[in-house]
Each structure stands twice: as C-alpha cells, then as structure tokens.
Amino acid sequence: MATSIKIRKIAELLEAQVVCGVDLIENEVRYAFASDLMSDVLTLESEHLVLITGLTNMQTVRTAEMADINCIVFVRGKKVTPEMIDVASENNTVLIECKYSMFRTIGMLHDAGVSPVY
Amino acid sequence: MKFSYEVEGGNFAKAGNAASNVKKVLKQLNVDPKIIKRIVVALYEGEVNVVAHAYKGMVLVDIDPSRIHIRIEDEGPGIPDIDLAMQVGYSTASAMVREMGFGAGMGLPNMKRNADVIDISSKVGEGTVVELTTKLTS
Ligand SMILES: Nc1ncnc2c1ncn2[C@@H]1O[C@H](COP(=O)(O)OP(=O)(O)O)[C@@H](O)[C@H]1O
Numbered sequence: 001m002a003t004s005i006k007i008r009k010i011a012e013l014l015e016a017q018v019v020c021g022v023d024l025i026e027n028e029v030r031y032a033f034a035s036d037l038m039s040d041v042l043t044l045e046s047e048h049l050v051l052i053t054g055l056t057n058m059q060t061v062r063t064a065e066m067a068d069i070n071c072i073v074f075v076r077g078k079k080v081t082p083e084m085i086d087v088a089s090e091n092n093t094v095l096i097e098c099k100y101s102m103f104r105t106i107g108m109l110h111d112a113g114v115s116p117v118y
Numbered sequence: 119m120k121f122s123y124e125v126e127g128g129n130f131a132k133a134g135n136a137a138s139n140v141k142k143v144l145k146q147l148n149v150d151p152k153i154i155k156r157i158v159v160a161l162y163e164g165e166v167n168v169v170a171h172a173y174k175g176m177v178l179v180d181i182d183p184s185r186i187h188i189r190i191e192d193e194g195p196g197i198p199d200i201d202l203a204m205q206v207g208y209s210t211a212s213a214m215v216r217e218m219g220f221g222a223g224m225g226l227p228n229m230k231r232n233a234d235v236i237d238i239s240s241k242v243g244e245g246t247v248v249e250l251t252t253k254l255t256s
C-alpha cells in the first residue's frame with residue numbers, strides 16, 4: 001500500500017497556494033500522475049490521486065470531475081480562472097497553484113513518498 | 119428517465135456539461151462509483167469529439183434500473199473510416215483541440231473501453247451517431 005500524504009502537506013512542500021477547496025486539505029492522496037493530455041488522465045483507474053499539470057483550462061477541472069481526482073496542482077505559476085473554481089468547488093476538487101516547474105514539482109512529491117500510478 | 123443536452127461545436131467551455139449532469143443523476147441513483155466513472159468518462163470523450171470535430175450535436179440519455187443508453191449525435195463532417203478512427207493515436211484534431219488537452223487519438227478507444235457496447239455510424243458530409251450502452255449493476 002502506497003504512503004498517504006495530506007493535501008495540506010503537498011501545498012506546504014511546494015510553497016504553493018490552495019485556491020479552491022481549503023476545507024478539504026486534511027484529505028490524503030497516495031498517487032500522482034503528471035500530464036497535459038486529458039485523454040491520458042481519463043484512462044487512469046487509481047483513487048486518491050493528485051494530478052500535476054500545466055494545462056490551465058476548464059477541461060482539466062472537468063477531467064478531474066469525471067475521473068474522481070481529488071486534487072490538481074497547476075505548475076509554473078499558471079493561474080486558474082473563476083469559472084474553474086466554480087466547477088471545482090461544486091465537485092470538491094482542491095486546486096493548487098504552484099510556481100515550480102513540472103519537473104521540480106514531480107521530484108519533490110516523489111521524494112515525499114507519493115507513488116507513481118505505473 | 120430521459121434527459122437531453124445540446125452540444126455546441128467549438129465551444130470547449132461547455133464540453134462536459136452533459137457528463138457532469140449524468141454523473142449527478144447516477145450518484146443519486148446510488149450506482150457504484152466505478153461504474154459511474156466508466157460511463158461519464160466515455161460520455162465526456164464523446165462530448166469533446168462533438169465540440170472538437172463537428173458543428174453541433176445532441177446527447178440523448180435514457181436510464182432504466184438496469185442500464186444506461188447514451189446517444190451522441192452530431193451534424194458534422196462525419197467519419198470516413200470508422201475502423202481507422204478507432205485506432206489509438208489516429209487523430210485529425212487541430213492544434214486548438216490539442217491545446218485543450220485532447221487530440222491524441224485516444225477518445226474513441228477510451229469510449230470503447232468504458233462502455234459495455236459501443237455502436238458508431240457515420241455519413242460523410244452529414245454527421246455521426248455514437249451509441250453507448252452500459253449496465254448499471256455489476
Ligand atoms: N463526432 C465526430 N465527427 C467527425 N469526426 C470524428 C468524430 N469523432 C471522432 N472523429 C474522428 O476520429 C478521430 C479519432 O477520434 P478520437 O479517438 O476521439 O481522437 P481525437 O478526438 O483525440 O482526435 C478524430 O481525430 C476525427 O478524425
């Protein structure tokens with residue numbers, strides 16, 4: 001069984017801002033997947049997953065909704081839109097804005113014990 | 119129970135509205151979350167295909183206690199070779215579609231994998247109908 005990590009801890013490690021779902025950050029995730037390709041994300045079967053992406057649009061939030069993904073980290077200083085926050089809060093998805101690059105973000109979460117899906 | 123939703127070609131902001139609504143309905147019916155996920159992932163990819171490849175379309179949903187039937191019909195260019203379109207990696211998607219996170223030629227294969235039965239018919243120059251049927255109990 002993979003190690004669990006609180007979403008709050010992820011935000012702290014990455015020095016990142018939780019911009020939606022602050023009330024849900026005590027929830028835990030186990031796996032991470034990084035992609036800008038939503039069709040790829042839609043093939044995943046893991047639960048308790050954090051998605052790391054540079055794609056900041058409504059499709060990312062809709063994909064999380066359909067795939068039961070609890071948390072999205074947007075890397076490289078990408079800003080989420082108010083429409084994205086509306087849909088994410090309706091679906092209890094935590095949105096995190098992170099200034100680090102994709103590579104650095106993944107490295108830090110990997111070091112913290114978050115497991116890959118494959 | 120029957121529901122219908124309009125889908126606008128080119129309007130990515132609204133792609134997923136039908137899948138989002140169907141998800142809420144299936145949750146209320148206490149369908150197993152794993153089955154809900156299969157259904158809404160397939161429907162979402164189907165909606166994205168109408169948005170990405172067609173001019174306009176409709177999603178017609180029919181739910182009974184044992185199964186869900188979804189018909190996604192569009193007015194659009196149609197699919198000349200359905201077997202080719204079903205292959206992973208085959209895509210005619212524009213750069214704009216790829217910027218939206220799709221267009222890798224995985225949509226139809228994702229739909230096929232997540233539905234119990236998929237049926238596609240298409241007329242070039244007229245449009246496409248994709249029908250998805252999935253049992254609601256495992
Ligand atoms: N509703 C549709 N109308 C016209 N062409 C379609 C439609 N759906 C799929 N296609 C064709 O089939 C190809 C493969 O579809 P899909 O597997 O969903 O991949 P993608 O949408 O990423 O290109 C598309 O690139 C397109 O050429």
Ligand SMILES: [Mg+2]
Nearest residue numbers: 166167225226
């Ligand atoms: Mg597609």
